[in-house]
Amino acid sequence: MGIVEPKILRGFRDLLPTDMIALEKIISVIKDVCESYGFIPTSTPAIEYKNILLAYGEETSKEVYFFEEPDGNMVGLRYDLTVPLSRVIAQYKNLPKPFKRYQVSTVWRYDKPNPGRFREFIQFDIDAVGTSSISADSEIILAIYDCLERLGPSFIIRLNNRKILNSLIVFAGIEPNMARSVFRVIDKLEKQGIEVVKQELGPGRVDISGDKIKGLGLNEVQIKKIEEFLSLPKNTCSEAIDSLKELFKSVKGAEEGIDEIKEIHDHLDCLSIPDGKIIIDFSIARGLDYYTGPVFEVVLTDAKEYGSVVGGGRFDELIGYFTGENTPATGASVGIDRLLEALKKLKLVKTKPSTADVIITIMVKDKLGEYQKIAKKIRDAGIKTELYVGEKTSIKEQLKYADKQDIPVAVIVGEDEFTRNEASIKDLRVIKKQKIEIGEREAYLKERIGQKKVPMGNLVEEIKLMLKK
Amino acid sequence: MGIVEPKILRGFRDLLPTDMIALEKIISVIKDVCESYGFIPTSTPAIEYKNILLAYGEETSKEVYFFEEPDGNMVGLRYDLTVPLSRVIAQYKNLPKPFKRYQVSTVWRYDKPNPGRFREFIQFDIDAVGTSSISADSEIILAIYDCLERLGPSFIIRLNNRKILNSLIVFAGIEPNMARSVFRVIDKLEKQGIEVVKQELGPGRVDISGDKIKGLGLNEVQIKKIEEFLSLPKNTCSEAIDSLKELFKSVKGAEEGIDEIKEIHDHLDCLSIPDGKIIIDFSIARGLDYYTGPVFEVVLTDAKEYGSVVGGGRFDELIGYFTGENTPATGASVGIDRLLEALKKLKLVKTKPSTADVIITIMVKDKLGEYQKIAKKIRDAGIKTELYVGEKTSIKEQLKYADKQDIPVAVIVGEDEFTRNEASIKDLRVIKKQKIEIGEREAYLKERIGQKKVPMGNLVEEIKLMLKK
Numbered sequence: 001m002g003i004v005e006p007k008i009l010r011g012f013r014d015l016l017p018t019d020m021i022a023l024e025k026i027i028s029v030i031k032d033v034c035e036s037y038g039f040i041p042t043s044t045p046a047i048e049y050k051n052i053l054l055a056y057g058e059e060t061s062k063e064v065y066f067f068e069e070p071d072g073n074m075v076g077l078r079y080d081l082t083v084p085l086s087r088v089i090a091q092y093k094n095l096p097k098p099f100k101r102y103q104v105s106t107v108w109r110y111d112k113p114n115p116g117r118f119r120e121f122i123q124f125d126i127d128a129v130g131t132s133s134i135s136a137d138s139e140i141i142l143a144i145y146d147c148l149e150r151l152g153p154s155f156i157i158r159l160n161n162r163k164i165l166n167s168l169i170v171f172a173g174i175e176p177n178m179a180r181s182v183f184r185v186i187d188k189l190e191k192q193g194i195e196v197v198k199q200e201l202g203p204g205r206v207d208i209s210g211d212k213i214k215g216l217g218l219n220e221v222q223i224k225k226i227e228e229f230l231s232l233p234k235n236t237c238s239e240a241i242d243s244l245k246e247l248f249k250s251v252k253g254a255e256e257g258i259d260e261i262k263e264i265h266d267h268l269d270c271l272s273i274p275d276g277k278i279i280i281d282f283s284i285a286r287g288l289d290y291y292t293g294p295v296f297e298v299v300l301t302d303a304k305e306y307g308s309v310v311g312g313g314r315f316d317e318l319i320g321y322f323t324g325e326n327t328p329a330t331g332a333s334v335g336i337d338r339l340l341e342a343l344k345k346l347k348l349v350k351t352k353p354s355t356a357d358v359i360i361t362i363m364v365k366d367k368l369g370e371y372q373k374i375a376k377k378i379r380d381a382g383i384k385t386e387l388y389v390g391e392k393t394s395i396k397e398q399l400k401y402a403d404k405q406d407i408p409v410a411v412i413v414g415e416d417e418f419t420r421n422e423a424s425i426k427d428l429r430v431i432k433k434q435k436i437e438i439g440e441r442e443a444y445l446k447e448r449i450g451q452k453k454v455p456m457g458n459l460v461e462e463i464k465l466m467l468k469k
Numbered sequence: 470m471g472i473v474e475p476k477i478l479r480g481f482r483d484l485l486p487t488d489m490i491a492l493e494k495i496i497s498v499i500k501d502v503c504e505s506y507g508f509i510p511t512s513t514p515a516i517e518y519k520n521i522l523l524a525y526g527e528e529t530s531k532e533v534y535f536f537e538e539p540d541g542n543m544v545g546l547r548y549d550l551t552v553p554l555s556r557v558i559a560q561y562k563n564l565p566k567p568f569k570r571y572q573v574s575t576v577w578r579y580d581k582p583n584p585g586r587f588r589e590f591i592q593f594d595i596d597a598v599g600t601s602s603i604s605a606d607s608e609i610i611l612a613i614y615d616c617l618e619r620l621g622p623s624f625i626i627r628l629n630n631r632k633i634l635n636s637l638i639v640f641a642g643i644e645p646n647m648a649r650s651v652f653r654v655i656d657k658l659e660k661q662g663i664e665v666v667k668q669e670l671g672p673g674r675v676d677i678s679g680d681k682i683k684g685l686g687l688n689e690v691q692i693k694k695i696e697e698f699l700s701l702p703k704n705t706c707s708e709a710i711d712s713l714k715e716l717f718k719s720v721k722g723a724e725e726g727i728d729e730i731k732e733i734h735d736h737l738d739c740l741s742i743p744d745g746k747i748i749i750d751f752s753i754a755r756g757l758d759y760y761t762g763p764v765f766e767v768v769l770t771d772a773k774e775y776g777s778v779v780g781g782g783r784f785d786e787l788i789g790y791f792t793g794e795n796t797p798a799t800g801a802s803v804g805i806d807r808l809l810e811a812l813k814k815l816k817l818v819k820t821k822p823s824t825a826d827v828i829i830t831i832m833v834k835d836k837l838g839e840y841q842k843i844a845k846k847i848r849d850a851g852i853k854t855e856l857y858v859g860e861k862t863s864i865k866e867q868l869k870y871a872d873k874q875d876i877p878v879a880v881i882v883g884e885d886e887f888t889r890n891e892a893s894i895k896d897l898r899v900i901k902k903q904k905i906e907i908g909e910r911e912a913y914l915k916e917r918i919g920q921k922k923v924p925m926g927n928l929v930e931e932i933k934l935m936l937k938k
Contacts, residue, residue: 003793006791006792008517008556012514014513014561015512021510024510037848037856038823038828040489041486041489042483065539069534097860098858098859120515130860135858138837322472322475323475324472354507368735368736373740384505384507386506387604
């Protein structure tokens, strides 16, 4: 049988330890925050029936990995966690309401891959279901705010409301069936600027690659009204709300969206969040069609190239596709892979090859049980302790491995030390710093740089002291 | 558009919070142990090329979810984490060796579903790659031992070695190409008993449902030799090793497997592991064909119906299918779903609906920002605090929700309390215990059972005291 070439699919990736340790750290921070808000974990299958995945429309159809499973059913891999959540809510009627859950899972989208955009990626979703109270929207935004504060990057949360955008359609005299297309164009404002938006609302444009992008064909009056809306003064949230109220004063039903955004603003205002961290931005629509009320997204100020790393909003109608009656719900989705890449770029996550604190080298092969006893003693004190289980017998090679893995402390016990019930501990960081070549056992024992001989009874204490340095 | 019926595929399941909280606890214990041994996390895609998944043979072919992805490649969902690991080792040649990794991921197998056996399930794998040192095998067994000790169930770890089984084939004069079939039959000893094993090695048998099971057609001498092997005295590991040595004394090359199992035994012997927790069982083969050396499995003594919850062994040849040269490797796989079901049955995991410690009820709707300030204060002290974001305005209904979610403490602040800068805290466990119906605000305020009025400045301290009770 021939050799099988080891490779993975385009748009997919392996996460090796350095990335994975950082990723786990990020997930654990977000989990902690979610649980501190009373969100509880759930999990759903990766595979769902095709008609479940397409329940609210064909919008995402082209991106889904559909296939026929062995029982003969048409199924697909989940492309988000919101549709499966809606299915869950419909299926288990006795869940407590509000149902405040989080889920961190892989999703799959057959999309154009590029650096930072994968066909398989991890979403961390937070949702509150069964409540139309705007306090649920505020809470989700707050939880996201807390996550980002803990993770450390500079960020802006941009708020809007689909109801305000719906009022814009009325205000500008646009056909209701054009609404979603208009929202998608407006959503490009931040990235592409007002001129591009105007062209795409009107006659269309030719992009830098020479491709023609079809316009929506709105007339000048309509486009002017949208521009007026998009350029409302909004230096503060209050100013944005007041100016919008004035602009929409004769639009029937416009109060609802404005009141909701004001309510969120009032909730957050009490918490002395610095100016400019949460802003109102009337261009935000979020891509997905299922949003119905407040929507928001997060951009990292110093890593804008990763786009929005969090997005969310209210989806009061989605669950209805499975139940026939609307169930209010609101949520957010954190793009963990993008966040990882951004935080790596910003040097806000440690990217280290190992989490071990200590390595125990093996000097006397037939005393392995004894080494394991020493390892157990150190582990029991809560110190992550790796016993060298590789094939190299020389201390030089074993310490080289520890060095590669960035393990800070080595414990060395040879025949002599066993006899005297002692151990040598070595601060490998010091050696690294001094860029000293680790010699063979004899040479290196002579040097004793960053090294200390301690009685076996004090080993744990001495390691703790060395780690603290 | 009609309503889409909310349902999931046969053999798949949703994990609702009660299960999921328990599952996360289990995973976190195992992760902690792994990291304490210096294992580091990795992750691989759910989808692999078909030829990767089948690299070492067609053994698992029928169980894999294969499909054609949109780019036109034949792919499949991973059915274990060992084949993808082998692909990773072959693909990234510069990984440090030994490469000690863990991975917790979903895998998929189109298998006959039954209670506790799912088509989508979570495996927690620990592996040490690039070392033929038996200390790596010992370490993995030790780490598994520690995991189980921390999780609490009674268990037995059964050890064997594929090399010993290979020697059995020689000893019994069986054709080498029959070896794997013989191992699969022998592996049934614990579950089915020696008579069934003998029948299946020989002429075959008819099972209780009346189905005929074909036998391997071994002759009586061969079967007698296998029986002799399986009934070796093995009250202690030393006895098992000694009696096997005697039996195999004229089998060429039999020492290697015996020495390896002795070496593992010696390593573990130093750690004063109680008798009978790790035993040698010559019938253990483990299902998968890729094992080459030490193999082991774990059965929970008080939950045997879940079968082996952990299995593992050395697979020195698997990586070679991707590289052309053997790379030694050893590992274990924990069946998280089975473990969850078993620990639930044994009442060794808490199955609670929420992890929140405190609920803050909303009495004055327009003071939501104030409530959020209170929530933040409590959260900042490390106490998981849920703000009620549901639609119910009555205190009775809000506390009913808290009761359903098993949240121990409620914070109640009404207009009066706001004015006096006070809060009421209520021990909901006391109420639950006394089985007292929570009345409307007035009635319940009169009762004040388990309730205390405290100055806002002492709120956090008072909650801590109440939670400690």
